[in-house]
Amino acid sequence: MNDVDDQVRDLLREKAHDIPPNLELPRSLSTRVRRRIALNAFAVTIMVIVVAAGAFGALRGFRSQPSETAGTETCTSAHLRAITSMEGAAGSREGTIELTNTSEICALKGTPALTIFDHDQHPIVSGITFVSVAPQWQVAGTPQPPGWPVVTLAQDESASVRIRWSNWCQEDNATPRWQIAIPGSGKVDVEGIDTTNSPPCNGPDLPSTIEVGPFEPNEG
Amino acid sequence: MVSARVSQAASAESTKLDELYRRHAGGAVRLAYLLLQDRTVAEDIVQDAFIRVAGRLIHLRDPGAFDAYLRRTVVNLSHSYVRRRVVERAFLKRETAAAERGTGSWPSSALEDREFLWGALGRLPERQRVAIVLRFYEDLAEVQVAEILRCRPGTVKSRVSRGLEALRQEMRGDQP
Numbered sequence: 001m002n003d004v005d006d007q008v009r010d011l012l013r014e015k016a017h018d019i020p021p022n023l024e025l026p027r028s029l030s031t032r033v034r035r036r037i038a039l040n041a042f043a044v045t046i047m048v049i050v051v052a053a054g055a056f057g058a059l060r061g062f063r064s065q066p067s068e069t070a071g072t073e074t075c076t077s078a079h080l081r082a083i084t085s086m087e088g089a090a091g092s093r094e095g096t097i098e099l100t101n102t103s104e105i106c107a108l109k110g111t112p113a114l115t116i117f118d119h120d121q122h123p124i125v126s127g128i129t130f131v132s133v134a135p136q137w138q139v140a141g142t143p144q145p146p147g148w149p150v151v152t153l154a155q156d157e158s159a160s161v162r163i164r165w166s167n168w169c170q171e172d173n174a175t176p177r178w179q180i181a182i183p184g185s186g187k188v189d190v191e192g193i194d195t196t197n198s199p200p201c202n203g204p205d206l207p208s209t210i211e212v213g214p215f216e217p218n219e220g
Numbered sequence: 221m222v223s224a225r226v227s228q229a230a231s232a233e234s235t236k237l238d239e240l241y242r243r244h245a246g247g248a249v250r251l252a253y254l255l256l257q258d259r260t261v262a263e264d265i266v267q268d269a270f271i272r273v274a275g276r277l278i279h280l281r282d283p284g285a286f287d288a289y290l291r292r293t294v295v296n297l298s299h300s301y302v303r304r305r306v307v308e309r310a311f312l313k314r315e316t317a318a319a320e321r322g323t324g325s326w327p328s329s330a331l332e333d334r335e336f337l338w339g340a341l342g343r344l345p346e347r348q349r350v351a352i353v354l355r356f357y358e359d360l361a362e363v364q365v366a367e368i369l370r371c372r373p374g375t376v377k378s379r380v381s382r383g384l385e386a387l388r389q390e391m392r393g394d395q396p
Contacts, residue, residue: 004337004384004387004388004391005356005384007333007334007337007391008337008341008352008356008384008387009356009357010334011334011337011338011341012254012353012356012357013357014334015253015254015338016250016253016254016357018253018259019246019249019250019253019259019262020246021246021247021250022242022246023241023242023245023246023249024238024241024242025237025238025241025242025245026267029241029267029270029271030234030237030238032267032271033237033270033271033274033275034234034237036271036272036274036275037274037275039275040275040276
């Protein structure tokens with residue numbers, strides 16, 4: 001008797017001959033394969049659409065965050081004009097930054113970031129603390145504006161942001177340039193800045209604080 | 221115009237399917253048959269495998285690649301089939317009946333030897349049987365078998381070796 005290796009090899013070859021080498025494609029199988037091909041193509045198409053839609057949505061969200069503003073396009077920095085108006089108040093300065101929409105209807109939501117610059121056009125990053133605070137309507141105890149925290153602006157309508165700045169003791173008191181950052185978009189230079197916007201020094205050891213509120217409909 | 225193109229494409233696809241099936245199905249059914257020892261089940265398995273592989277890879281230009289995918293799919297589907305125990309149950313029933321009929325009689329001719337070996341091969345653990353069929357029928361190297369079975373070449377070697385030893389014992393009449 002040969003070794004079992006050879007026997008197994010021979011047996012397998014012999015048994016394989018039970019099956020004819022060339023088989024014809026059954027018609028029903030052909031239909032099933034074509035159905036599978038179509039299904040695969042459909043699945044691939046759906047996947048491509050989903051991926052493309054996801055990527056497009058993410059890109060759009062990155063640019064303008066439309067979902068956060070209830071379907072209305074988010075206002076972009078290019079279509080907003082910002083003007084501040086500050087006045088003295090018990091050792092501090094307080095007022096608003098008013099943002100006017102110069103283009104088609106858009107919406108704002110959230111609390112913007114504020115940057116102030118020195119005479120050399122460098123952002124002032126030390127010795128100052130920015131704090132998010134409640135909107136003016138809450139402070140004043142008035143009813144919540146419709147749609148808030150989304151503020152929808154038709155053309156020429158404006159939103160406002162509450163600002164309160166206290167204790168500014170840096171040698172060069174002036175802060176000639178401010179910028180307000182629009183969430184999901186760029187920054188807008190704030191007009192109406194002058195040296196009187198800076199608050200008086202209450203104590204060099206005390207922190208300088210700028211309180212910034214969220215966007216809210218402009219009362220005016 | 222469009223419908224003419226669509227029907228042209230469908231006809232080309234149909235020809236391609238026919239060609240793929242003629243070229244690869246026979247070998248695939250043989251492999252499944254040697255793994256499962258049941259021609260009907262083997263044909264079903266290969267049809268399922270063909271649908272899966274052709275559905276995805278009909279446009280592959282390399283026929284070797286199609287063959288490799290089909291072989292791997294056949295092995296995987298055979299494995300799933302055995303795991304579901306459909307084959308095992310039927311097989312065990314048949315084997316029990318055969319054992320009852322042939323108690324005490326060892327093979328005495330070459331033909332009986334082959335049938336006895338065929339039965340013994342079917343009684344091997346599935347992993348050993350698959351490794352042996354791929355090594356001895358498909359003539360694949362241990363590395364290639366390992367790739368199909370997603371294990372190490374050393375594991376293939378040991379499965380083949382254990383399987384052959386079990387067959388030797390059965391042929392000698394020892395208890396495996």
